[in-house]
Amino acid sequence: MGIISKGLHIVRWNEWYDSKLPLVAACAYYLSLLHPAPWITSFKKVLISLLFYAFFISFGYLINDYCDRDLDQKAGKVREIHSLSNRVVLILLVLLFAFGWIILIPFWNLGFPLFIMVFISYLISIFYSLPPVRLKERGFLGLLGASIAQRFLPILVMGLIWQDLHIEIIIWALIGFLVGMRYILIHQYEDLAADKTTGVQTFASRRLTFIPILMRIIFICELIALFGIIYLVSKRDILFIWIIGFVALYLVGYFSLYRKYIGRPGLLSFVYVPLEDIYSIFLPISLLVLLIKINPLWALLLPIEVIWKYNCICQYMALPARWLFSKFTLSR
Numbered sequence: 001m002g003i004i005s006k007g008l009h010i011v012r013w014n015e016w017y018d019s020k021l022p023l024v025a026a027c028a029y030y031l032s033l034l035h036p037a038p039w040i041t042s043f044k045k046v047l048i049s050l051l052f053y054a055f056f057i058s059f060g061y062l063i064n065d066y067c068d069r070d071l072d073q074k075a076g077k078v079r080e081i082h083s084l085s086n087r088v089v090l091i092l093l094v095l096l097f098a099f100g101w102i103i104l105i106p107f108w109n110l111g112f113p114l115f116i117m118v119f120i121s122y123l124i125s126i127f128y129s130l131p132p133v134r135l136k137e138r139g140f141l142g143l144l145g146a147s148i149a150q151r152f153l154p155i156l157v158m159g160l161i162w163q164d165l166h167i168e169i170i171i172w173a174l175i176g177f178l179v180g181m182r183y184i185l186i187h188q189y190e191d192l193a194a195d196k197t198t199g200v201q202t203f204a205s206r207r208l209t210f211i212p213i214l215m216r217i218i219f220i221c222e223l224i225a226l227f228g229i230i231y232l233v234s235k236r237d238i239l240f241i242w243i244i245g246f247v248a249l250y251l252v253g254y255f256s257l258y259r260k261y262i263g264r265p266g267l268l269s270f271v272y273v274p275l276e277d278i279y280s281i282f283l284p285i286s287l288l289v290l291l292i293k294i295n296p297l298w299a300l301l302l303p304i305e306v307i308w309k310y311n312c313i314c315q316y317m318a319l320p321a322r323w324l325f326s327k328f329t330l331s332r
Contacts (some may be wrong), residue, residue, distance in 0.1 A: 009080040010092065011058035012065070018312050020150070022280045023179065024053045025305075027155055027172045029287035030229075031162040033236065039297045048103055049158045055100040060125040060150060062093055064136075067129035075194040097122065107161050114160045117153060124149035139203045142188075147180030171228050178222040179279065182267070185215055189268050215267045219274065226275070239293065243286045251277070257319040280312045 008014070028049045032042040065072070065081045066089050072079055081089060100122070107114060127133040128145045135145035155176045159169040188195075188204035195205055204211055233240045258272060267274065285305050291298040306313070 006080065010062065010084070011096075012061045012079075013058075016057055016061070017054075018280055018309055019183075019276065020057060021050060021053060022284050022309065023151075023176060024154065024158070025050060026279065026284035026287055027158055027169075027176075029284060029291055030172065030233065031158060031164060031169070032291055033233075033287065033294070034168070035162055035164065036294065039295050043297075044106070045161055048106065049161060051103045052100055052157065053154050055096055055103060056121065056125070056154060057150065059093065059096040059100060059122070060128070062089070062096060063126060064129040066093070067131070067134075071198040071200060075198050077194065104157075104161075110160055110163070114157065117157050117160060121149050121153040121157065124153075137201050139206055143181055143184055143203050146184045147177045151176035151180035168229075168232055171225050171232075175222060175225045175229065178218050178225065179275075181218050182215065182222070182273070185211060185218075186268055186270055186273070190270065211268065219267060222275070226278070233287070233290070237290050237293070240286060240290060243282075243289070247278070247282045247286070254316065254319060257323050261319060261322065277312070277316045281309050281316065285309075 025046070028046040032046060035042075062081065065079050069079070069082060073082060084092075101118065104114065104118065124135070124145050128135045128142070128149060136142040138145075152173045155169065155173040156165065159165045159173070185204065188202045189211060191202070192205060192208070194200075195202055207214075230240075230244055234244070254277075262272075285302075288298060288301055288305060292302070
């Protein structure tokens with residue numbers, strides 16, 4: 001295994017690069033639409049936002065795995081970090097922490113608001129896993145901590161980079177927060193057996209019967225916020241209405257095929273997370289298309305988006321391909 005591949009495994013890159021980063025990219029594209037500027041200026045902001053988030057999330061995953069190392073081994077989970085010494089892990093944590101701050105140097109002229117936002121993000125990320133605070137075992141505080149640190153505050157950091165913290169960016173941050181709440185609930189729900197083995201007490205293990213109700217409430221609030229963003233984008237460019245119409249037809253068809261071939265999708269499984277295809281594929285690529293209308297140079301990012309989301313695209317094209325193949329076979 002090469003050093004880059006090993007590094008990506010250490011920070012569990014495959015678990016978040018096409019599920020958490022895309023929503024951040026979509027928000028960055030939206031901010032670029034909202035604040036027209038020379039292409040290189042906007043591109044620099046998009047790139048720095050994504051790099052900051054990547055370093056920040058990598059730090060969060062690594063410190064979580066470091067704090068949970070003994071518990072993970074007891075539960076039979078194998079992590080790349082288990083093969084590293086404490087000294088090496090601490091060096092990596094310092095480097096990831098430093099890179100997250102260094103990448104924002106071009107925007108330190110924004111002063112205290114940016115500093116405090118980044119500082120709070122890291123602080124919550126650290127205390128989510130680190131004893132004695134260890135928010136992940138503090139019930140509902142664990143859900144809030146993970147969602148605020150990983151999803152909500154980084155989008156506000158992006159708002160500061162574009163010097164825009166108006167209601168539209170708050171809605172984007174709210175979507176991030178609600179998505180984070182859903183994902184951490186699914187994670188805790190699927191880890192119930194392992195947590196029982198290790199004695200870890202999470203919100204899911206303490207409030208198991210309340211989870212389905214809470215998940216539905218979160219999902220409804222998320223839909224409302226998402227429709228708000230769709231409305232705001234549609235006001236700016238009518239092309240977005242046509243794109244969303246096409247996406248809606250696709251999703252109706254996909255949902256029907258999912259029920260036919262797999263079963264009714266649930267809110268408490270990573271097998272099919274509702275709206276994941278919107279956040280990972282359709283929303284960022286749609287917004288990028290709107291940017292290309294304004295400046296064709298944005299088309300340089302289109303192949304990157306497709307390569308980046310290749311696994312997601314294959315996943316969400318598998319059922320339509322299966323259906324088409326069955327129709328073609330029957331017609332012969």
